Amino acid sequence: MAPLQGFTEAAVRNAFDRCFGGISEYYTPFIRLEKGAFRNKDLKDADPANNCVAHLIPQIIAADASEACMLVERLAGWGYRCIDINMSCPFPPMVHKGRGAGILAHPEKVAQVLSVAERFPEIRFSVKLRLGWASSDEVFALLDLLNAVSLRQITLHPRLGVQQYKGICSDESFSRFYELCVNPLVYNGDVRSVSGLTALIEKYPRLKGVMIGRGLLAAPWLAAEYQDGKSWTGEQKRRAFREFHQNLLSAYSEKIEGGEQQLLGKMKSFWEYLLVNEERKKWKKVRKSASLSDYCRAVDDLAASL
Numbered sequence: 465m466a467p468l469q470g471f472t473e474a475a476v477r478n479a480f481d482r483c484f485g486g487i488s489e490y491y492t493p494f495i496r497l498e499k500g501a502f503r504n505k506d507l508k509d510a511d512p513a514n515n516c517v518a519h520l521i522p523q524i525i526a527a528d529a530s531e532a533c534m535l536v537e538r539l540a541g542w543g544y545r546c547i548d549i550n551m552s553c554p555f556p557p558m559v560h561k562g563r564g565a566g567i568l569a570h571p572e573k574v575a576q577v578l579s580v581a582e583r584f585p586e587i588r589f590s591v592k593l594r595l596g597w598a599s600s601d602e603v604f605a606l607l608d609l610l611n612a613v614s615l616r617q618i619t620l621h622p623r624l625g626v627q628q629y630k631g632i633c634s635d636e637s638f639s640r641f642y643e644l645c646v647n648p649l650v651y652n653g654d655v656r657s658v659s660g661l662t663a664l665i666e667k668y669p670r671l672k673g674v675m676i677g678r679g680l681l682a683a684p685w686l687a688a689e690y691q692d693g694k695s696w697t698g699e700q701k702r703r704a705f706r707e708f709h710q711n712l713l714s715a716y717s718e719k720i721e722g723g724e725q726q727l728l729g730k731m732k733s734f735w736e737y738l739l740v741n742e743e744r745k746k747w748k749k750v751r752k753s754a755s756l757s758d759y760c761r762a763v764d765d766l767a768a769s770l
């Protein structure tokens with residue numbers, strides 16, 4: 465499961481794993497430093513005490529070696545032995561600080577961040593990349609650097625930072641990178657169906673894996689269907705979704721102290737991606753509900769149509 469800041473939080477990952485499964489690795493949204501300090505929210509999300517999925521990989525985002533070391537030290541102290549490094553985030557506040565996709569055009573900074581692999585030999589690092597911020601030349605210029613480090617895997621999202629999450633993924637650039645990259649490679653971007661997933665795996669037989677974000681929120685049974693080798697029945701989907709949603713509602717009712725409207729706002733925010741391909745009218749009703757009771761009725765109605 466791909467990390468999606470604001471969406472794939474601990475409560476979501478835990479409930480997802482319990483109700484749908486099919487996922488071999490979960491990633492936390494990126495953990496960053498703000499004015500040299502950790503954010504409480506990030507720490508809570510990665511704290512092993514709040515996570516119950518079997519394979520959770522915390523992700524860090526850093527502009528240089530000192531930020532990276534501080535982040536890794538904290539996570540290593542919790543016992544994590546696999547850490548992912550974000551070099552893909554196109555969010556302007558990160559890019560302007562030279563983090564995420566903003567680091568890709570600066571090989572010397574990339575080398576600094578990757579030096580954590582030497583500094584922490586007990587940790588297995590992976591990297592999540594885009595093609596570049598403004599040009600795919602950026603990622604190819606990094607290849608020697610990336611090939612010289614033994615990484616657990618590289619996940620490549622074949623878009624540019626300037627595209628954000630829109631426009632087409634470049635199959636051509638991914639194919640070229642696949643041929644030249646010596647570290648195990650994972651594909652990420654726009655996988656929305658079992659047939660799409662299968663086609664990728666057939667086209668790139670040496671892939672280590674496929675990372676899916678929005679597609680899993682739209683069809684949370686997608687990974688389980690792939691693993692099971694057959695489609696889920698309506699009854700399976702309804703039961704799993706209802707349980708998942710109930711789990712989320714309970715988790716956020718406990719977490720959010722600001723009252724019903726705040727809880728409603730949080731729950732509705734998931735529906736930017738959740739079940740987006742299901743009955744449009746019913747989905748819109750969920751998005752527009754003005755009270756928690758309206759919301760629960762609308763969710764129930766939509767779940768009944770799965």
Ligand SMILES: Cc1cc2nc3c(=O)[nH]c(=O)nc-3n(C[C@H](O)[C@H](O)[C@H](O)COP(=O)(O)O)c2cc1C
Pocket residue numbers: 466467468469470471492493494523550552553592621629652653654655675676677678679
């Ligand atoms: C709202 C949102 C938040 C995201 N947050 C993160 C993040 O914290 N770390 C990261 O590596 N990628 C993040 N991404 C990128 C996704 O992990 C993924 O690369 C992207 O959505 C493409 O995959 P998909 O088409 O399967 O969703 C985010 C994407 C979105 C839409």
